[in-house]
Amino acid sequence: MTAESIEQRIQRAQSLRLKRMIWGFANHACTALAVIGLYLGGFLPMEPVLVFFASSLLCGTLLVLVLQFGINLRFKDPSMTMIQIIWPVIPSLYVMFFVALPQGRILFLLLATGGIMFGALALNRRQMLTIAWLFWLGYLGLVLVLGWLAPERIYWPLEAVTLFAYASVLSIVAYLGSFISELRHQLSIRNRELKHANVELVELATRDSLTSLPNRRTVMEQFEREVARSERQSPGPKALGISVLDIDHFKRINDTFGHQAGDEILRKVSRTIQATIRKGDYVGRIGGEEFLLIFPDTSPDHAVPAAERIRKAVEALRFDELPEGYRVTVSQGVTIHQVGETLQTTFKRADEALYQAKNSGRNQVLAA
Incomplete structure (x- = not known):
């Protein structure tokens, strides 16, 4: 394979990673719309909204720059799948602390759960479950902080049911996502095997088996x-x-x-x-x-x-x-x-x- 063809393959892979990153940004944009809606409805003050958008813009810009300059190619996972799934949760948790109604926090949980499905593109079951439990622990930590600093905004029976339901949903999503990822992996292996078999068939059909010359x-x-x-x-x-x-x-x-x-x-x-x-x-x-x-x-x-x-x-x-x-x-x-x-x-x-x-x-x- 020539150096030019290797370079072309890298460019195609980077282009595909950028498209996936844009999909992730689109998912985070839905969270941003929810933040704006909560602010306009009077359930969220201005300061956390500004912090949310500033931190989102900063993280998104850093990810794009890492991809554009090829720094991601040094990583074990050049697609940075886990990073792209986890980083939007941090500004979301910050905003959730200031949401006055428990129903508003549940809205963010739903949107974050959808982001986990991006892991089906590359992650295995262990990685998917790791992300799911990090999400759950993040929300648990938020509830505990609220119970300490703003107990008037916590209704513990409802939060206990929410934590249980969220753990169940995250486990199911992680399992299904890892199942899809494994199917994609097996399909990729089958495709490579099929391609290799086709090459061998072409060789058998066009080459002399003893001398390897054209027949x-x-x-x-x-x-x-x-x-x-x-x-x-x-x-x-x-x-x-x-x-x-x-x-x-x-x-x-x-x-x-x-x-x-x-x-x-x-x-x-x-x-x-x-x-x-x-x-x-x-x-x-x-x-x-x-x-x-x-x-x-x-x-x-x-x-x-x-x-x-x-x-x-x-x-x-x-x-x-x-x-x-x-x-x-x-x-x-x-x-x-x-x-x-x-x-x-x-x-x-x-x-x-x-x-x-x-x-x-x-x-x-x-x-x-």
């Missing part, structure tokens, strides 16, 4: 594409060249030294061919010990030397499976595609040149 169908499809591209080009010195390559006396090698030695020779010859051809050239195994090499944008003066380099590279190989001094050689038939002819005609001409090379003593390149 006959794939290399012939590439040949067909190159022929079509060559036909579209304006006449010039560059053309499409191919070489049909065959390992000399390969059956004798299998019969004498075994198929395991033959398989290793095929693999090593394949790697050598790949390392020798130019960037943009193409090679595939078309069957047995035969290979097809495609040389786009070439000419007879360049195709034959390219094939000759491959022949020399293979001849220089040494194999532990073979006796010392034993050389593996290849023969090749090279030709240039002529405008207007079919790829079968071009291939047949190269194949005939290969047989001439083998009948003329092998370990050579002949051009047709």
Whole structure:
């Protein structure tokens, strides 16, 4: 994967995190509307309202800056899910202290419970339950502080029922949210497995299992594409060249030294061919010990030397499976595609040149 594609993936992930953050801000905006409503109804003084909006603006700005400058990428959870769920509760608890009616405090509890569901995007069950109990403990602490500083605003039987109901609701929401999160996680794993399986299927369908080179169908499809591209080009010195390559006396090698030695020779010859051809050239195994090499944008003066380099590279190989001094050689038939002819005609001409090379003593390149 290139550095550019990694950068693009990071940008897409950051963009998605920003969208989720905006959703969280929208949820907090509902709380802000409730605060305004309580103020306009005379249930909330001005000072806590100003503190609520100032602290909300400050926290929201800090979160956006952390995301924009990529600081969140250093965190274990770059989405900052728990932080985004918990921070709106702090200014809400502050405002709830000044609400005159218990019903007004329950309004904030409902809105905070909705915010927990954002944890279903990333958090596990333990994290969801942790957030739920932090919410519950926060409200319990608020009730205790009110009972100490403003006991006239506390009706303990109602608060006890509220605390019990809130604990039950938070537990259910946390459980359902973690269940959804686990389903998303399992779906993500299945998608990755499916993607990996699809890649393996493509490899099995297009690659030779022994040499990992493109198989006959794939290399012939590439040949067909190159022929079509060559036909579209304006006449010039560059053309499409191919070489049909065959390992000399390969059956004798299998019969004498075994198929395991033959398989290793095929693999090593394949790697050598790949390392020798130019960037943009193409090679595939078309069957047995035969290979097809495609040389786009070439000419007879360049195709034959390219094939000759491959022949020399293979001849220089040494194999532990073979006796010392034993050389593996290849023969090749090279030709240039002529405008207007079919790829079968071009291939047949190269194949005939290969047989001439083998009948003329092998370990050579002949051009047709």
